[in-house]
Amino acid sequence: MLQFSPLSRASTLLVTVGAVLLLSLPGPAAAQATRVETQQVEETPRIETLRLTGSVSAPRTSLLSTAEAGQVAALHVDLGDQVRQGERLLTLDIREAEIERQRAQANIAQARAERDDAQRRLNEANQLSAQQNIAASEQRQRQTTLAAAEATLDAQQAELALWELRLSRHEVTAPFDAFITRRESQPGEWVTPGDTLMTLVDVTSLRLDFSVPFSAYAQMDNATLDIRLEGDPQWYTARTQTRVPQDASSRQFLLRAEPTDTLTMLPGMAVEGRLRLEGDIGPSVPRGALIRRPDGSVSVWLARQEDDAWRAYEQRVEIGSGHDGNVAILDGIEVGDRVIVVGNERLEEGQSVSLIDD
Template identity: 25%
Template sequence: MSTRNRGAGRGPAPRGAGACGFLVVLGVVALAGCQRGDAEVPAPREEAPVVLGPEDVVRVESRELQEGPVLSGTLQARRAATMRAEVQGAVLEMKVEQGQKVKKGQLLARIQDVSQQDQLLAARTAVRVARNAVRVARAEEQRNRQLANAGVITRRDLERAQLARAQAEAQLSEAQARLALSRQQVGRTRLVAPFNGVVSERHASAGDIVQPGTPLYTVIDPTSMRLEASVPAAQLSALKTGSGVDFTVGGYGDRSFQGRIERINPAVDPATGQVRLYVTLPNTEQALLTGLFAEGRVAALRREVPAIPVSAVDTRAEPATVLRVKDGKLERVPVTLGMTDEVQRLVELRSGAQAGDVLVRGSAQDLTEGTRVEVRPERPGESEPGVGGAGAPPEEPQQPQQPQPR
């Protein structure tokens, strides 16, 4: 049988059979590729929590709050004196420097006193001449009295002698007054300390020509400071002479100082509606310096209550709210507030949160409710009063990553 016949006996192959087989193969390959792709898609990750540092949280704790009128101002020495030149002349000597302690009567500076010394010498000479004249006049009066009693001279001659003695005594008094004035002028060329204190300013140098009234030194008594402050007249009911005042002074951190109201101005300033107060602050240790800014409060009311910083409260809504960390998430809680300590910037927490609760403060309050958070515990040396690092879950040590086999 020929080859043609064998082929013709099978009959012609269907035209679509090859195309269908190709499509089946492609479908199998595509299905296998999709299955592999689905296996490589990673599972969705859970969002990482926001890490809060100790400076972002605060724990509700019981604290002592004080309420009363707030005072502020610049410290001044309670006793201060500016020593000025009382005569004209050149400064011969400046004895002390700024910051040096002085005692009452100690010489501070000398001004040229040539003309004053000349006047003093002339005044002394005039006093001696006047004393001699008085001595002669008194002796003459005594002789004339004896002669008048004996009838040798008339009473008129005795009266003339008495008048001469009176005139001599008057001239002596005038000469003595001039001598005292000359001594005073010489003394004015020497500046002495008016009290025990410290030289705070030196305004001149040796060789300067000064006029009466030119400042030379400023001496202060650092053992007592004074603060002048004003409060609204509406708060006068909480003020009285002798009331204690607690102060903090710039440059001394949280260290507090105590003073007392010494005087209250009896008149209200019509322009501001405020009353002037004068508060004394003992400074026996001489730790305080003039010119420092002080802020204090009259301790009118003291209470120990649960309190938090003002920065932890959101007062934009009514009632006020706080963000509390609970079960690793933030929740917004309405709270009831009480007295406010303006100096410590603390507010009483009456309801809404309990003692020990950890609240968010500061810029962290911009987080939304429901945000997952993690409070980083405090590290040594960064502890802050009221910071809620305690109670936060400890940070787990990170294990070094092992290289994965390829």
């Protein structure tokens, strides 16, 4: 008969108790289910967001010149001034043109006197002709003289109108409401037609210009645009005005827009844009449901019901563009799948889960 020491009996007892405890511990499948929140995958429009860079431009910019050569007599505005349409900006020396206008007036007076004298002589000839005291040739001569005098008067009146027009061109006025952004002339300077005297910019209806890839052209009908000005953290909505094809080699087109809000802008300011393009309809998931692996792959956890129990299974997916916290799924899941959006940080394949939303 075998004999056991007290120490051997104690060791055997510990081993037996340990084995019993190990057999009684629940395995992974029998562990308490992890509570998770899920969302059923639905079809939604796939929104692609393009980041754009652009600038603020003015619809009207005018490089003012003069129609007459002359010396600058006075400048009535300075750099940075805001002017109204028709406001006087610059005046040329008008003394020579004024003398020519006065000469034209004197010539008109002389031509009018000669015309009146020719008319009087013709009237006398007509009276004498009735009495047969003047030759018909003399009467015709006086008619010709009157016609020449009237033509001379018309020419002198046209000459006066020309000098009055030239006098008016000695003043440069604002063609529209604007700011003076450049001034390139000084009093006493001689200027000629074609010289840029100053630059006016209309800042009352500024627009936003962006260069957009041609690949987005066909999707522009339902596109929406948000803009953010340089130095301003807030985004604003903008309304597209027109699309202008550019040089084909650039493979881009010009998108012109205007903000729907009243913003403080100046021409040349940089502006950032977010162009949202609505594409095909397909499944999407919240961004928080995505699990990004070190190897660059992306997956989601799906909750699937098996024998009245929910279990978690990892599924690799191919993702597309994101919008408003959702990401389009191009491949890997289907509409109707239940994706885990909360509690997916430390799941294991086949792990039992409890749905918060059940």
